[in-house]
Amino acid sequence: MTVLRGRVLPPLIAFVGFLATWQAIVWIGGYPTFILPGPLVVAERFVQAWADGTFWPHLTTTLAEIAVGFTAGAAAALPTGYVLARSRLADRVVSPYLVAAQAVPILALAPLIALWFGTGLLARAIIVALVVFFPVAISAMVAVRGIDRRLLEMARSYRVTRRQRISMVEIPAALPGIIGGLRIGITLAVVGAIVAEWTGGEHGLGVLINLARGSLFDIPLLFATLVLIAIVGIVLYGSVLLVERWVVARS
Amino acid sequence: MSDAPPPAETAIRLAGLRFAFPVDGRRVEVLGGVDLAVERRSVVALVGPNGCGKSTLLRVVAGLLRAAGTVEVEGRRVAGPDPRVGLVFQEPRLLPWRTALANVAFPLEVAGRGRTEREDRARELLGLVGLREWAGARPAELSGGMRQRLAIARALALEPSVLLLDEPFSALDALTRERFNVEILRLWERIGSTIVLVTHSIPEAIFLADRVIVLSPRPATVAADVLVDLPRPRRLADLDAAVVTRTAAAIRAHLAGATDDAYAVAAGEVGRHEALEEAPR
Numbered sequence: 001m002t003v004l005r006g007r008v009l010p011p012l013i014a015f016v017g018f019l020a021t022w023q024a025i026v027w028i029g030g031y032p033t034f035i036l037p038g039p040l041v042v043a044e045r046f047v048q049a050w051a052d053g054t055f056w057p058h059l060t061t062t063l064a065e066i067a068v069g070f071t072a073g074a075a076a077a078l079p080t081g082y083v084l085a086r087s088r089l090a091d092r093v094v095s096p097y098l099v100a101a102q103a104v105p106i107l108a109l110a111p112l113i114a115l116w117f118g119t120g121l122l123a124r125a126i127i128v129a130l131v132v133f134f135p136v137a138i139s140a141m142v143a144v145r146g147i148d149r150r151l152l153e154m155a156r157s158y159r160v161t162r163r164q165r166i167s168m169v170e171i172p173a174a175l176p177g178i179i180g181g182l183r184i185g186i187t188l189a190v191v192g193a194i195v196a197e198w199t200g201g202e203h204g205l206g207v208l209i210n211l212a213r214g215s216l217f218d219i220p221l222l223f224a225t226l227v228l229i230a231i232v233g234i235v236l237y238g239s240v241l242l243v244e245r246w247v248v249a250r251s
Numbered sequence: 252m253s254d255a256p257p258p259a260e261t262a263i264r265l266a267g268l269r270f271a272f273p274v275d276g277r278r279v280e281v282l283g284g285v286d287l288a289v290e291r292r293s294v295v296a297l298v299g300p301n302g303c304g305k306s307t308l309l310r311v312v313a314g315l316l317r318a319a320g321t322v323e324v325e326g327r328r329v330a331g332p333d334p335r336v337g338l339v340f341q342e343p344r345l346l347p348w349r350t351a352l353a354n355v356a357f358p359l360e361v362a363g364r365g366r367t368e369r370e371d372r373a374r375e376l377l378g379l380v381g382l383r384e385w386a387g388a389r390p391a392e393l394s395g396g397m398r399q400r401l402a403i404a405r406a407l408a409l410e411p412s413v414l415l416l417d418e419p420f421s422a423l424d425a426l427t428r429e430r431f432n433v434e435i436l437r438l439w440e441r442i443g444s445t446i447v448l449v450t451h452s453i454p455e456a457i458f459l460a461d462r463v464i465v466l467s468p469r470p471a472t473v474a475a476d477v478l479v480d481l482p483r484p485r486r487l488a489d490l491d492a493a494v495v496t497r498t499a500a501a502i503r504a505h506l507a508g509a510t511d512d513a514y515a516v517a518a519g520e521v522g523r524h525e526a527l528e529e530a531p532r
Contacts, residue, residue, distance in 0.1 A: 154344040157315055158358040158409075159332045168360070172348050 037220045045220035046227055054208075054221070055228060061203035062193050062232070065121060069128020070189040074182060077133045081140025081178075082170075098134065106130045107195045114199035124196040124204070131192035132185040139181025143174035179244045186240050190233045205229050262413055262445035263289040263312060263324055269470075270307060270318035281307045282318060283470025291325075291412075294439060294446045296456035298502065299466030299474075305449040306341070308471065309415045312447070313338040324413055334362070337406035337444075338415045342422070343398035345390040351377065351401055352386040358408040376404040379438065396427050400434075407442065416448035420455075429487060432458055436485060453499050457481070458490055463498070465505040475505035 019039045025031075026038040033041060049055050083090045084098075110127055117123035147170055155169045197206025205225055212222035270282040281304040289295050297305045310316040312324070314333040322329040324336060345354045356373040364372075377383050380400040390398055399419055406414060416435075420428045432455055439446055450456050456463045457479050465475040479498055481489060489495070 150340065150342065150344050151346065153315065154340065155357075155361075157313055157332050157338050158361045159334065160361050164361055168357070169346065172346070 034217070034219045037223055041220050042223040042227065045218075046224035049221060049224055055225075057203045058205045058208040058225075059228065059232075061121075061207075062197070062205045062229075065124040065128055065193045065196065065204070066186075066189045066232075066236070068121065069125035069192065070132050070186060072125060073129030073132030073189070074136050074185060076129070077136035077181075077185075078140050078178065080133075081137040081181075082144050082166075084137070084141040085144035098137065102134045107192065110196050110199050113196075119199055119201035123199075124193060124201070127196040128189050128192040131188045135184040135188065136178075136181040139184070140174065140178050143177025143181075144170060146177065147173045175247050176244070179240065179247060183237065183240050183244070186236045187233055190229065190236065194229060205232075260291040261288050261323075261326070262291040262293070263287070263447065264321065264326075265308075265312070265323075266321040268308070268311060268318050268320035268322065270304070270311060270316065271470075280470035282311070283467075283472050284320070285466075285472060287464060287473055289413075289445055289447060290461075291445055292443055293461045294436075294448070294459050296460035296463045297447065297449045297466060298451070298453065298456050298463060298506065299471065300468045300506070303466050303468050304471035305466060306417050308466075309338065309417050309447065309449060312336060312413070313415055334409045335411055336413045336415060337409065337411035339399075339402050339406045339417065339419045341418045343390070343395075343402040345398060345401060345405075347390050349389070350386065351382060351388050351390070351393065354390065354401055355404045355408060357405060362409060372408065373404075376407055377401075379407070379441070380404045381434075396423055396431065399423070399431075403435075403438070407444075411444060413445045413447065414442075416446065418449050418451065421451070428452075428455070433487060435459065436483075440484065453502050454490055454495070456502070457495050457498050458485060458487070463502055465502060475502070477501050477505070 023038050023040070026036055029036070037045075080094075084094060085091075106127065109130075113123050113126055117126060151169055151173065152165065155165055160168065193204070194206040194209070197204035198210060201207055205228060208225045209222055212218045212225060265285050265287040268282050268285040269280070271278040271280045273279070285308060297308065299305055307316065311318045312322060312329065313336045314322075314329045314331045315338070317331075324333060327335075329336070346357065349357070352370065352373050355376050356369040359369040359372060374383070374386065377386055380403055382397060382400060382404070385393060385397065390401070393401065399422075403414075403416075403419065420431050423431065435446075436459060446459075448459065450459075453463075460479055463477045463479060464473055465477065466472070467474040477498060480494055481492065481498075
């Protein structure tokens with residue numbers, strides 16, 4: 001009971017405080033709803049949009065982009081990180097490009113990718129995959145490099161094959177570090193999907209933001225969409241945390 | 252002490268072993284022509300000054316390092332990591348995410364044995380080192396001594412004919428260490444393998460071994476081969492016997508000739524700084 005109170009109460013108080021501050025700013029500044037709607041107005045609009053199905057096509061579109069892009073980006077990044085950690089040659093040849101690619105804001109490439117691949121799922125998933133790739137690859141590289149060499153020597157003394165070394169020693173040893181990278185990757189994936197949607201297309205939470213601000217001029221809906229995006233981010237991040245907790249409990 | 256005649260049944264034969272590894276662009280000679288024959292089912296202790304190449308020598312016998320010269324186990328050449336040789340490192344080197352049972356079963360899993368065979372054998376080995384009740388525990392839940400016992404059980408998984416111990420008890424306190432030495436002898440009597448161990452403790456070497464090999468400073472050669480004339484089975488009480496004192500004096504005399512920090516070695520105060528032996532690649 002006290003544990004529950006200790007874990008639930010502080011964040012709850014903080015949340016109420018946040019809403020109160022928001023409402024206070026609206027009242028004190030006397031802002032009209034089309035500039036800054038209060039939390040109550042936004043909450044009302046959120047419930048309404050959820051109930052009448054306004055959110056649905058946009059939410060599912062965005063989630064699909066994140067699912068495809070994150071999976072593809074992480075799937076490409078993990079072996080890349082491994083090879084960078086294990087091959088000095090690969091590190092020398094590939095790393096400069098990786099860093100250069102990271103220095104160029106990938107999100108700024110969104111219009112270019114839209115030009116090449118259109119505004120459908122493919123183009124958006126590509127952008128998500130690109131933003132996910134770098135942190136996941138780097139964290140995998142660091143995690144694999146950090147594996148205790150003495151464990152690898154121990155494994156070698158039992159004549160492990162390369163495949164056994166990877167599956168029985170290196171992957172489990174690097175897993176906590178890899179999951180740390182996935183945690184960063186999943187939040188970036190949400191941002192990537194939203195920005196990718198600004199380049200056009202019919203559905204997506206990013207598209208909905210543009211619609212609410214533009215032709216619909218429904219600012220409460222814009223804020224309700226932001227809230228939904230935040231919830232998507234929290235839920236996805238939380239599920240990575242759950243996976244992490246499960247992994248840590250195993251080790 | 253004596254120069255033993257060539258043993259009839261040789262478990263390990265080393266001839267003209269030379270090994271060097273690069274440090275800062277120079278080649279550092281670690282083994283400078285080691286010749287040694289170890290009789291089957293005997294216990295041989297390696298002692299020598301810090302960084303003289305004792306650990307390197309064990310790694311060469313285990314096939315982890317390739318040296319010039321001859322390395323034979325049971326009459327056959329060692330070329331690469333060898334299932335006939337079990338190596339116990341200075342640290343337990345357990346996989347922290349695996350249970351005790353799964354750690355012991357690791358070599359069997361690598362060797363492609365079936366699940367039931369793995370588990371039966373691993374349980375048997377846990378019993379052998381007195382850890383039957385700890386099958387489900389993770390290494391972090393075990394004491395230092397238990398972890399090292401687990402490492403020994405793992406090294407025995409593939410039934411090696413030769414067991415190499417690289418200062419396996421150096422991290423344990425003196426009392427635990429004495430008890431472990433007794434356990435190791437009991438284990439040795441049961442499994443009947445040949446044991447070669449590296450130690451910094453002369454009493455430990457005498458208590459455990461049939462022969463104590465004194466290595467010279469780097470590059471290592473065999474400086475002396477001291478026979479331990481103590482009957483088996485041995486008990487800790489035997490350590491007070493006059494023969495032990497004589498043997499220890501003989502070993503110390505050779506070490507004194509072999510090293511410039513002879514006093515430290517004789518006093519048993521040898522530190523842990525074996526940077527060169529740590530992890531030659």
